[in-house]
Amino acid sequence: MRIALVAMSGVRVRTAELAALGVTLPGFVRRGKVIASLPSLGLLTVAGLTPRRHELEYFEVDELEDGSEIAGFDLAGISSFTARIDDAYALADRLRAGGTRVALGGLHVSRLPGEALEHADAVVVNGAEGAWPRLLEDLESGRLQRLYEGAADRVFESGLYATPRFELLQGRAYNRFTVQTSRGCPRACELCAASLRITSRFNQKPVEKVIAEVREARRWFAEPFLELADDNSFIDRRWSRDFLRAMAREGVRWFTETDASLAGDPELCDLLAASGCKQVLIGFESPRQRDLQGMDPAGWKRLQAPRILRAVDALQSRGVSVNGCFVLGLDGQTPDVFPELLDFVQRSGLAEVQYTVLTPFPGTPLHDRLRADGRLLHEGCWDRCTLFDVNFVPRGMTVEDLEAGLRWLFQETYTLGATWRRLRSFAERQREAAAAAADIRAPLQAG
Numbered sequence: 001m002r003i004a005l006v007a008m009s010g011v012r013v014r015t016a017e018l019a020a021l022g023v024t025l026p027g028f029v030r031r032g033k034v035i036a037s038l039p040s041l042g043l044l045t046v047a048g049l050t051p052r053r054h055e056l057e058y059f060e061v062d063e064l065e066d067g068s069e070i071a072g073f074d075l076a077g078i079s080s081f082t083a084r085i086d087d088a089y090a091l092a093d094r095l096r097a098g099g100t101r102v103a104l105g106g107l108h109v110s111r112l113p114g115e116a117l118e119h120a121d122a123v124v125v126n127g128a129e130g131a132w133p134r135l136l137e138d139l140e141s142g143r144l145q146r147l148y149e150g151a152a153d154r155v156f157e158s159g160l161y162a163t164p165r166f167e168l169l170q171g172r173a174y175n176r177f178t179v180q181t182s183r184g185c186p187r188a189c190e191l192c193a194a195s196l197r198i199t200s201r202f203n204q205k206p207v208e209k210v211i212a213e214v215r216e217a218r219r220w221f222a223e224p225f226l227e228l229a230d231d232n233s234f235i236d237r238r239w240s241r242d243f244l245r246a247m248a249r250e251g252v253r254w255f256t257e258t259d260a261s262l263a264g265d266p267e268l269c270d271l272l273a274a275s276g277c278k279q280v281l282i283g284f285e286s287p288r289q290r291d292l293q294g295m296d297p298a299g300w301k302r303l304q305a306p307r308i309l310r311a312v313d314a315l316q317s318r319g320v321s322v323n324g325c326f327v328l329g330l331d332g333q334t335p336d337v338f339p340e341l342l343d344f345v346q347r348s349g350l351a352e353v354q355y356t357v358l359t360p361f362p363g364t365p366l367h368d369r370l371r372a373d374g375r376l377l378h379e380g381c382w383d384r385c386t387l388f389d390v391n392f393v394p395r396g397m398t399v400e401d402l403e404a405g406l407r408w409l410f411q412e413t414y415t416l417g418a419t420w421r422r423l424r425s426f427a428e429r430q431r432e433a434a435a436a437a438a439d440i441r442a443p444l445q446a447g
Ligand code: B12
Pocket: 007, 008, 009, 010, 011, 012, 035, 036, 037, 038, 039, 040, 041, 042, 043, 045, 046, 076, 077, 078, 079, 080, 081, 082, 083, 084, 103, 104, 105, 106, 107, 108, 124, 126, 127, 128, 129, 132, 178, 180, 184, 192, 193, 194, 195, 228, 229, 230, 231, 361, 362, 385, 386, 387, 388
């Protein structure tokens, strides 16, 4: 069969004032460009699970005029997050009208398969592992089912998992690629739409498998920057040490998402710096404990709040920059949060900062709670799930306060001067830390 794999790429913001700010503020534009240039690891994984007798082609939706380029295919597999699911459905409708069968997969449709089935011949929920090969067999033999349930557990085990097919990206201008080392996060924060919602437990890939994938990807990219497509990379400390030692030998520059707990482990921080890790993104959510009430079942994030400055320092003093993420619109927040947060960010020395709006993604406990309380503004308007558009009634301020506060924070934080000051101050620390990291790396590379 000829199969098209279509990634719903690009990042969108709906609110006009924010979209306008997005193209004028240097610090914002810079980050936007960086993140917009990632291929879809979900689809490359789907490709890996496709028997070689089938012919595959990879498309980024933003490179298409109207979808008519996807012609002569027996099947189109479309992957989308929530923010662009409406575009995915519209494309699926067009393709089906033209006679192409369509299968939809990914985080959004895994939560709402009924909605997705209105636009697809088949929907895959959970991971493609354990489902996609069956779907292809059924389609070939004329017995395509409507719903396929993929594995939600042990996804990385042989027999279920397949290495992503990075070679499909050949000839494309990506400067970054992703590799996944784990799926899920046990913290289970109320707002998080990450993959624990499609996995029944935390899944960890063996270190050798990760390194084999990094090497495979590097065959197709000249000087690549690696992003780990994880929800929280360093949950398992023994695995983390082995992984970081192995990465030090690969000589790759890389980035990942983690929680703040690794900062309390000096050996892990040293290994992180020596491993080539350039930046970690940490969802601190708020520096104020009162904002974090009920964030996660164990109250873990709340306990971390007073330790943020120490955590940032532990990592940045070793030359690993921290991208600190903060959420606005939490129930404990009143309008005084905006100046307080700005003051905190300025004192923190954070090299990068990201502010997002509390967002009720489908399938999250947050979505269900806000819905039950009648606090959702435009229910089912998924194109508002951008992390920047307000789609709920905040408790401690008005919607207008929240929107204005967010814009004000952007204007204060992402000017050329402020961005430059943050990066320059981190660059100094990075220079100071370089020698220490090299000393730790040398024996690891020799061994
Ligand atoms: C890398 C990443 C990005 C990259 C994506 C690059 C790309 N082209 O895919 C970039 C930086 C561009 C990005 C952008 C955004 N992201 Co993002 N991102 C991630 C991250 C960290 C990893 C995604 C990943 O590669 N996972 C690994 C793959 C293997 O998993 P997967 O995609 O789920 O695919 C598996 C299954 O879902 C299924 N599957 C997926 N697609 C298909 C298709 C078919 C046909 C089949 C059969 C199966 C199938 O099979 C795959 C293998 O098992 C996730 C966190 C996470 N846990 O996923 C957040 C995450 C996906 N992002 C999120 C968000 C909110 C965004 C933005 C809206 C933020 C913004 N405004 O900038 C945008 C949305 C852009 C858009 N076009 O919609 C949310 C999404 C929540 C949601 N329900 O939509 C997540 C979950 C983070 C979070 N915790 O909230 N992101």
